[in-house]
Amino acid sequence: MAINVIIAGPRGRMGTEAVEMVTNEPNLQLVACIDRKNDKEKMREYPTLSRLKIPVFEDPEECFHTVQADVFIDLTVPEACFDHATIAIQRHIRTVIGTSGLTNSQIEELSAISKENQTGCIIAPNFAIGAVLMMQFSKMAARYFPDVEIIEKHHDQKLDAPSGTAVKTVDLIKQTRLPKTQGHPNEEEIIPGARGAVDDGIRVHSVRLPGLVAHQEVIFGGSGQTLSIKHDSIDRKSFMSGVKFAVENVIDLNELVYGLENILDK
Known part of the structure; x- marks a missing residue:
C-alpha cells in the first residue's frame, strides 16, 4: 500500500x-x-x-x-x-x-x-547519506584528534549559519571529545570573527556563495599529521x-x- x-x-x-x-x-x-x-x-x-x-x-x-x-x-x-x-x-x-x-x-x-x-x-540536518556518514566518521575521529575545525559551504540563499549539518557535527563530536581551547592562548582576531564561531572550543566557519550547494570539511590536527573528512553535494x-x-x-x-x-x- x-x-x-x-x-x-x-x-x-x-x-x-x-x-x-x-x-x-x-x-x-x-x-x-x-x-x-x-x-x-x-x-x-x-x-x-x-x-x-x-x-x-x-x-x-x-x-x-x-x-x-x-x-x-x-x-x-x-x-x-x-x-x-x-x-x-x-x-x-x-x-x-x-x-x-x-x-x-x-x-x-x-x-x-x-x-x-x-x-x-x-x-534530518542533512538527507545525503554521504553527509550522515561524514558526521559519524567525525565523531569517531574526535576521540583520537581533539583539535578540530569545521568549514561548511552553502549557496548564498541559505538563511541560517552555521548550517544544521555543522551544528549536528559539533554535537556528535562533543560526545567523544573533551572540551578543549584550541590555538595559541594569546591569539588575536585582527578582524572580529576571523576565527569563526566557537562551540566547546570547536571552530566553525561558514561560507555562502552562489554556485555552491552543500559542502562540509571537518579537519582534525595532530602531532605531525592532519585528517580531513569531506562531503560535497553537487546536486540536490x-x-x-x-x-x-x-x-x-x-x-x-x-x-x-x-x-x-x-x-x-x-
Whole structure:
C-alpha cells in the first residue's frame, strides 16, 4: 500500500526535488502540498502538481483537516516549519523535517509533542547519506584528534549559519571529545570573527556563495599529521534517497528522532 504524503514548500529548490521524487516512487503517493504564498491563479507555477491535479493549500490547518495523509514533509523555513509540524503531529501525521534553523527549544518541544501523541517525527540536518556518514566518521575521529575545525559551504540563499549539518557535527563530536581551547592562548582576531564561531572550543566557519550547494570539511590536527573528512553535494538530488528513507521509516516511529544516523542500522 502506498504511503500518502503532504509536502510543504513545493516551490523551493528542495521542495521541487521532493515533489518529483515522491511522484516517481511507486510506494509513495503525493496527495497535497502546502504553500502559504499560493493562490488558485498560480497553479501554472506547479507544472507537476497541476498535471497530477494535486491540491495546494495556503492554510496548513485546512490541508491537514481536508486531506488524509500518512506522512508530512516540511522543507520550508523555521518559523513556518515549527507551526506546520506541531499541527501535523497533533493530528497523528508522522512528520519528516528537512528545514534547518530550528532552535533547541523548538526541537525539544516537538519531541515532547511527538511523544505525547505517540506519533513519529524525523528531523534530518542533512538527507545525503554521504553527509550522515561524514558526521559519524567525525565523531569517531574526535576521540583520537581533539583539535578540530569545521568549514561548511552553502549557496548564498541559505538563511541560517552555521548550517544544521555543522551544528549536528559539533554535537556528535562533543560526545567523544573533551572540551578543549584550541590555538595559541594569546591569539588575536585582527578582524572580529576571523576565527569563526566557537562551540566547546570547536571552530566553525561558514561560507555562502552562489554556485555552491552543500559542502562540509571537518579537519582534525595532530602531532605531525592532519585528517580531513569531506562531503560535497553537487546536486540536490543527492538528498532525495535520504528523504525517501526517512518517509519509509518514520511510519514505524512513535517519537522524535534527530538525525538519520539514528535509524540507518534499524
